[in-house]
Amino acid sequence: xxxxxxxxxxxxxxxxxxxxxxxxxxxxxxxxxxxxxxxxxxxxxxxxxxxxxxxxxxxxxxxxxxxxxxxxxxxxxxxxxxxxxxxxxxxxxxxxxxxxxxxxxxxxxxxxxxxxxxxxxxxxxxxxxxxxxxxxxxxxxxxxxxxxxxxxxxxxxxxxxxxxxxxxxxxxxxxxxxxxxxxxxxxxxxxxxxxxxxxxxxxxxxxxxxxxxxxxxxxxxxxxxxxxxxxxxxxxxxxxxxxxxxxxxxxxxxxxxxxxxxxxxxxxxxxxxxxxxxxxxxxxxxxxxxxxxxxxxxxxxxxxxxxxxxxxxxxxxxxxxxxxxxxxxxxxxxxxxxxxxxxxxxxxxxxxxxxxxxxxxxxxxxxxxxxxxxxxxxxxxxxxxxxxxxxxxxxxxxxxxxxxxxxxxxxxxxxxxxxxxxxxxxxxxxxxxxxxxxxxxxxxxxxxxxxxxxx
Amino acid sequence: xxxxxxxxxxxxxxxxxxxxxxxxxxxxxxxxxxxxxxxxxxxxxxxxxxxxxxxxxxxxxxxxxxxxxxxxxxxxxxxxxxxxxxxxxxxxxxxxxxxxxxxxxxxxxxxxxxxxxxxxxxxxxxxxxxxxxxxxxxxxxxxxxxxxxxxxxxxxxxxxxxxxxxxxxxxxxxxxxxxxxxxxxxxxxxxxxxxxxxxxxxxxxxxxxxxxxxxxxxxxxxxxxxxxxxxxxxxxxxxxxxxxxxxxxxxxxxxxxxxxxxxxxxxxxxxxxxxxxxxxxxxxxxxxxxxxxxxxxxxxxxxxxxxxxxxxxxxxxxxxxxxxxxxxxxxxxxxxxxxxxxxxxxxxxxxxxxxxxxxxxxxxxxxxxxxxxxxxxxxxxxxxxxxxxxxxxxxxxxxxxxxxxxxxxxxxxxxxxxxxxxxxxxxxxxxxxxxxxxxxxxxxxxxxxxxxxxx
Numbered sequence: 001x002x003x004x005x006x007x008x009x010x011x012x013x014x015x016x017x018x019x020x021x022x023x024x025x026x027x028x029x030x031x032x033x034x035x036x037x038x039x040x041x042x043x044x045x046x047x048x049x050x051x052x053x054x055x056x057x058x059x060x061x062x063x064x065x066x067x068x069x070x071x072x073x074x075x076x077x078x079x080x081x082x083x084x085x086x087x088x089x090x091x092x093x094x095x096x097x098x099x100x101x102x103x104x105x106x107x108x109x110x111x112x113x114x115x116x117x118x119x120x121x122x123x124x125x126x127x128x129x130x131x132x133x134x135x136x137x138x139x140x141x142x143x144x145x146x147x148x149x150x151x152x153x154x155x156x157x158x159x160x161x162x163x164x165x166x167x168x169x170x171x172x173x174x175x176x177x178x179x180x181x182x183x184x185x186x187x188x189x190x191x192x193x194x195x196x197x198x199x200x201x202x203x204x205x206x207x208x209x210x211x212x213x214x215x216x217x218x219x220x221x222x223x224x225x226x227x228x229x230x231x232x233x234x235x236x237x238x239x240x241x242x243x244x245x246x247x248x249x250x251x252x253x254x255x256x257x258x259x260x261x262x263x264x265x266x267x268x269x270x271x272x273x274x275x276x277x278x279x280x281x282x283x284x285x286x287x288x289x290x291x292x293x294x295x296x297x298x299x300x301x302x303x304x305x306x307x308x309x310x311x312x313x314x315x316x317x318x319x320x321x322x323x324x325x326x327x328x329x330x331x332x333x334x335x336x337x338x339x340x341x342x343x344x345x346x347x348x349x350x351x352x353x354x355x356x357x358x359x360x361x362x363x364x365x366x367x368x369x370x371x372x373x374x375x376x377x378x379x380x381x382x383x384x385x386x387x388x389x390x391x392x393x394x395x396x397x398x399x400x401x402x403x404x405x406x407x408x409x410x411x412x413x414x415x416x417x418x419x420x421x422x423x424x425x426x427x428x429x430x431x432x433x434x435x436x437x438x439x440x441x442x443x444x445x446x447x448x449x450x451x452x453x454x455x
Numbered sequence: 456x457x458x459x460x461x462x463x464x465x466x467x468x469x470x471x472x473x474x475x476x477x478x479x480x481x482x483x484x485x486x487x488x489x490x491x492x493x494x495x496x497x498x499x500x501x502x503x504x505x506x507x508x509x510x511x512x513x514x515x516x517x518x519x520x521x522x523x524x525x526x527x528x529x530x531x532x533x534x535x536x537x538x539x540x541x542x543x544x545x546x547x548x549x550x551x552x553x554x555x556x557x558x559x560x561x562x563x564x565x566x567x568x569x570x571x572x573x574x575x576x577x578x579x580x581x582x583x584x585x586x587x588x589x590x591x592x593x594x595x596x597x598x599x600x601x602x603x604x605x606x607x608x609x610x611x612x613x614x615x616x617x618x619x620x621x622x623x624x625x626x627x628x629x630x631x632x633x634x635x636x637x638x639x640x641x642x643x644x645x646x647x648x649x650x651x652x653x654x655x656x657x658x659x660x661x662x663x664x665x666x667x668x669x670x671x672x673x674x675x676x677x678x679x680x681x682x683x684x685x686x687x688x689x690x691x692x693x694x695x696x697x698x699x700x701x702x703x704x705x706x707x708x709x710x711x712x713x714x715x716x717x718x719x720x721x722x723x724x725x726x727x728x729x730x731x732x733x734x735x736x737x738x739x740x741x742x743x744x745x746x747x748x749x750x751x752x753x754x755x756x757x758x759x760x761x762x763x764x765x766x767x768x769x770x771x772x773x774x775x776x777x778x779x780x781x782x783x784x785x786x787x788x789x790x791x792x793x794x795x796x797x798x799x800x801x802x803x804x805x806x807x808x809x810x811x812x813x814x815x816x817x818x819x820x821x822x823x824x825x826x827x828x829x830x831x832x833x834x835x836x837x838x839x840x841x842x843x844x845x846x847x848x849x850x851x852x853x854x855x856x857x858x859x860x861x862x863x864x865x866x867x868x869x870x871x872x873x874x875x876x877x878x879x880x881x882x883x884x885x886x887x888x889x890x891x892x893x894x895x896x897x898x899x900x901x902x903x904x905x906x907x908x909x910x
Contacts, residue, residue: 004531007462076459077543077834088532088606106561108836108871150831151543170876176883177830375632376605379532381563416563418873421625428631 005082006249013072013080014244016064017119017237019056020275020347023282026354027060028233028346029321032308037453040318047219048226052123056234065237071122074151078107078114079241083249084413088377090397097400099393100257101413102246102273103380108174111338111383111415112269113144113229116238120227121148130223131155135185135210138164138337139171140415141229146180157224159185159213163204171419185210192216208327211312230266231311231320231345239272246410247276255408257288259396262412263388264292264301264359265338267345273412274357281356290357291396292348293388295367297332297435300325300344301352301359303442309449311343319450322349325437329445332435334364335423336384338415342445362391363434368427370394371417383415384423460537461704468527468535469699471519472574472692474511475730475802478737481809482515483688483801484776487763492908495773502674503681507578511689520692526577529606533562533569534696538704539833539868545852547832552855554848555712556868557701557728558835563629566793566838566870567724568599568684571693575682576603585678586610590640590665593619593792594626595870596684601635612679614640614668618659626874640665647671663782666767685721686766686775686800694727701865702731710863712743714851717867718843719747719756719814720793722800728867729812736811745812746851747803748843750822752787752890755780755799756807756814758897764904766798774905777804780892784900787890789819790878791839793870797900817846818889823882825849826872838870839878 021027030039045054056065067075086099104112124132131154136142142158149156158180165172165184175182185205186193190213196203218226229235250257260277262270270292280286294301300323309324311317324343325331331340344352351357364384371387373394374380382390393411400407417424426432437445476482485494500509511520522530541554559567579587586609591597597613604611613635620627620639630637640660641648645668651658673681684690705712715732717725725747735741749756759778766772770782779798780786786795799807806812819839826842828849829835837845848866855862872879881887892900 003465004528005465010458010460073459108830108834108873110873147834151834169880170873173876173880173883174836177827177836177879179831372632375563376634379563379602379606381629381632418563418565418625421628424632425624425628428628 002085002253004087005084006253007082008080008245008249010076012248013075014067014241015072016066018240018244018275018279019059019063019065019237020240020278021060021233022063023279024350026350028350031318031320032453034315034319034450048215050120050123050127050129050225052127053120053234056237057232068122071118074118075241080245081106083246086378089374092373092377093394093397093401095397095401096404096406097397098406098408099397100250100408100410102242102410103413104242105380105383105413105416109140109144109147110418111140111144112239112242112272113141114147115241115272116229116235116268117144117148119238121145121152121154124225124227125152125154129154129225131157132225132227133157133159133214133218134227134229135159135207135214137161137207138168139175139419140338142180142182143171143174144229145227146175146178149180150178156180157217158182159187159210159217161185161205161207161210185213187213190216208312212316215316230268231343233347235268236271236275236345236347239268240275242272242412243275243277246273250410256286257410258407259289259291259409261291261293261389261392261396261409263339263385263414264294264344264348265385266341267348269412269414271345271348278351278356291392292357292359293392294359294361295334295336295339295388296361296363297334297437298325298340298342299361300342302361305446306349306353307449308452309343320346322346323352324449325442326445326447326449328448329442334435335420336364336388338385339388360392362388363436365427365432365434367391368432380413381417382413383417384420386412386414389413457540457708459542460539461708462537463535463700463704465531467703468530469522469696470527471521473695473699473730473734474514474518474520474692475695475733476515476688477518478734479805481805483805486773486775487908489765489770489774489905503670505575505578505582505584505680507582508575508689511692512687523577526573529573530696535700536561538701541833543832544829547828548849548852548856550852550856551859551861552852553861553863554852555705555863555865557697557865558868559697560835560838560868560871564595564599564602565873566595566599567694567697567727568596569602570696570727571684571690571723572599572603574693576600576607576609579680579682580607580609584609584680586612587680587682588612588614588669588673589682589684590614590662590669592616592662593623594630594874595793597635597637598626598629599684600682601630601633604635605633611635612672613637614642614665614672616640616660616662616665623874640668642668645671663767667771670771685723686798688802690723691726691730691800691802694723695730697727697867698730698732701728705865711741712865713862714744714746714864716746716748716844716847716851716864718794718840718869719749719799719803720840721796722803724867724869726800726803733806733811746847747812747814748847749814749816750789750791750794750843751816751818752789752892753780753795753797754816755797757816760901761804761808762904763907764798775801777801778807779904780897781900781902781904783903784897789890790875791819791843793840794843815847817843818891820882820887820889822846823887835868836872837868838872839875841867841869844868
């Protein structure tokens with residue numbers, strides 16, 4: 001019998017990040033400067049981001065980037081993450097499918113976000129910066145960044161959406177324990193914050209507003225840069241460690257997956273998990289079905305349009321070509337906070353547009369039903385975000401039960417739900433509701449998409 | 456360079472629990488029936504506990520108990536736990552000491568409690584029982600038991616202290632997600648609960664009261680038994696997997712610890728961690744300094760008396776000979792809820808009395824200072840309970856720094872602090888207070904200790 005959990009040794013850990021773009025014939029569309037509608041240059045991006053990260057962001061050709069030893073040492077404090085054979089879930093479902101999951105939640109940030117936070121903090125420190133700024137909603141990314149900054153000795157300023165800051169104080173306290181300065185956004189510490197407070201006194205804030213404050217805090221301070229936890233090419237590059245580890249562990253077991261599944265918000269989790277597998281698919285060496293699972297309430301892939309759009313509602317960021325619901329789209333208050341983004345990674349968007357991956361959308365009650373089945377069978381309480389991938393996995397496994405096929409399914413369990421108990425309480429009490437945007441809601445969201453560049 | 460994290464393979468996992476009592480020349484004192492002052496018989500205990508567990512409880516001679524395959528399979532869903540070399544903590548302290556920790560927090564229950572919950576749920580199921588009942592304060596033990604019952608298909612009724620039920624709803628929701636029935640105690644579902652409610656309307660409950668309700672719920676229901684998460688000999692037996700894994704991992708690394716440290720509440724964590732090491736010490740094969748770290752607010756070892764006492768304030772349980780502050784002792788509301796027990800494992804009490812182990816007591820603010828140092832260096836946010844062991848470890852490591860000695864320290868990181876963020880918030884805000892009982896407080900606690908049996 002195979003192991004329940006397969007761990008690579010530290011010698012087997014990835015030494016290089018894998019850049020999926022190098023194997024894409026048609027590259028993801030470049031970021032555009034909204035003023036000139038021309039591709040963003042390195043110089044323009046370096047005012048906001050660290051130089052090394054700008055290089056990684058713009059490089060569509062280098063296949064491998066060496067992971068500096070300092071980052072690899074830090075990874076060893078929480079990696080390798082286990083590849084788990086879900087024997088008990090298979091048994092609970094009565095499916096002939098073989099289910100594996102790559103579990104990224106066993107670190108204090110509770111998710112895969114720490115993989116990129118580590119790299120971004122390291123490069124900021126190497127550039128001699130004093131600190132970094134970022135925004136956070138529910139707090140996963142802010143927590144991950146705080147941890148990495150504590151390790152690399154970097155100041156960390158987090159703008160946290162005010163409603164989360166007040167109603168979800170626990171991740172805020174984790175960040176503070178790691179030494180981060182956490183400010184409720186909008187705040188009077190930035191010009192944009194003051195302006196918003198004057199215009200909307202008593203507002204609970206938004207992610208778009210927190211981004212604007214974090215960017216301002218970075219560009220107006222000597223020795224600071226802004227960092228972002230998803231969507232960007234550099235983030236998918238760092239997250240490739242998930243897929244590289246999973247690929248090697250499966251290779252050791254002599255197993256090839258038929259289907260690979262991950263949840264998609266900004267795309268960093270799925271993009272990281274599939275990287276080496278999609279590389280094989282692009283090079284024609286292997287074929288895999290790859291499925292992104294997203295919330296029906298924020299269905300970027302399944303109901304969005306492939307257009308240039310702003311990544312933030314404040315429209316201070318460059319334009320990205322992506323599957324988008326429009327920067328004017330107001331996502332419903334579902335509990336999978338990490339999947340409430342109107343757009344999508346440009347890399348995944350391009351792969352989806354080329355038909356190289358599929359997408360499915362689920363309502364949150366059916367996602368929590370899947371989460372409960374998984375938790376009781378496998379022990380781990382999954383994050384609402386990750387539970388979208390669990391739902392898709394169970395659906396595919398049940399198809400195998402009907403057809404009798406012994407397919408191998410690999411899914412990404414990107415995080416744990418230890419800070420999502422209010423959501424589980426609603427589910428347990430039977431008071432959870434679903435949200436599906438109407439066509440009118442979608443039209444409203446897209447109304448704010450800027451004029452598209454000429455082809 | 457050694458690995459950061461050492462994992463045993465599944466073949467290397469323990470196949471037997473190790474019963475430390477078999478190597479003790481002077482055995483721990485037996486439980487007494489408070490009515491007869493005679494040792495509790497198997498028959499008397501089987502009314503409350505599962506038969507197999509009663510056997511384990513009373514057996515002072517059998518050195519090894521085979522771990523049934525079903526339990527070993529379940530362990531594989533969250534074990535082996537890693538043995539971690541705390542390189543970053545060593546660096547942060549500038550100590551020549553080599554620090555290792557055995558990390559038991561990487562499962563959804565967040566602590567080592569799941570090791571014994573697994574065994575207790577399995578034996579209950581094997582006996583053909585329908586379900587088990589238990590009490591829980593902050594909820595670690597209740598969560599662990601809910602998870603194990605979901606896995607083994609057993610009904611689980613948890614009596615949760617009412618103040619925790621209302622003020623700390625998150626672990627309650629984890630339990631409910633695993634299918635447990637969680638009742639705020641005191642409740643009107645038991646006679647003892649009704650009586651207490653009539654006498655003290657609006658009371659927030661206590662652990663002693665919850666124990667009484669859980670025991671009543673078990674003995675008045677067909678096919679139910681009561682289970683307990685610490686203190687008992689059987690629990691220390693199950694927890695020996697912690698020490699057995701740590702011992703084998705250190706052996707593989709060729710390392711022998713000089714000092715072994717764990718926090719002590721009821722004793723299950725330290726008792727489990729030290730089991731094979733203490734066995735070597737008892738057999739004269741090796742020598743180790745073994746240190747229990749306890750809260751200064753509830754100092755059973757350092758300020759208690761070695762006496763027969765009730766384990767519960769309700770005085771429904773047998774008498775145990777242990778280091779006790781007296782069943783009338785009112786522990787202060789410190790955040791390390793798992794260490795707020797007036798007594799101590801009879802096994803550890805006997806070992807301490809024989810001078811085979813030491814104990815230290817710490818105030819909670821200094822414990823949280825140690826927790827913060829550890830979290831920033833090693834990434835993991837520790838439980839307040841486990842942070843007592845971190846504090847003791849840092850103290851010993853700093854002594855090595857002064858003396859230049861390269862001692863090897865092994866400590867037990869029994870759990871994570873993800874559900875203790877209110878405590879961290881108080882620490883971060885600088886509003887945390889310390890509590891040290893006066894001699895008068897201690898005298899009050901001991902006033903309720905029953906007359907001692909004749910020697």
